[in-house]
Amino acid sequence: MSAGVREFALAPLQRQAWLFLSAIAAMALIGGLLLPRSEPLPAPAWLLAPFFVALLLVAPLLALRRRRIAIEGDELVVAASFYTRRVRVDALDLDHARIVDLGEHTGFKPMLGLNRFGVPGFQAGHYLLRNRQRAFCLLTASDRVLVLPQRDGKVLLLSPEKPRDLLGHLRELAAPQPRR
DSSP states (O other): OOTTEEEEOBOOOOHHHHHHHHHHHHHHHHHHHHSOOSSOOSSOHHHHHHHHHHHHHHHHHHHHHOEEEEEETTEEEEEETTEEEEEEGGGBOGGGOEEEOTTTOGGGSEEEEEEEEEETTEEEEEEEETTSOEEEEEESOSSSEEEEEBTTSOEEEEOBSSHHHHHHHHHHHHSOOOOO
16 A cells, blocks of 8 residues: 555445345346246356356356445545545544444434445435435444435545544544644
8 A cells, every 4th residue: 555545444234135135146046047948048057057056146146246445645536336426524524423323323224225225224326315315325334324425415435444533533634644
């Protein structure tokens, strides 16, 4: 990493995301083996079914692997599955930033996906929140979510492993530098 880049670990992906993908794979495999065929296939079904299951799972697995929160220079960079959001630190309203549990503060829960990718336990992309604000989300856990309001009225919802560390570093960057 260069001197101007600092990465922040994300909260671990919940087990239910992996279980969901495993269930999809199992259903696709069983469905591929059990579907009646009126015409013979060019290859045996036991060879084709795993191939199609692999195709079905490659994109979601790659999307789940692409998760990153970093500060590059004066920008917060959030890579969330197929999406990347870059926000200058001075565009964040850090005085109103906070760490919440989405179970208690339901107004911040993503309600409607506008352009998103998600499986149970993982939400990434653009959402409309229950409080009617637009948000860019990278959520792998809902108990310690960093809510970062932007000065334009939008919100970033992030699940870093240590949200206080990320918020503290953002506040350090936003603090006025003393003159020399």
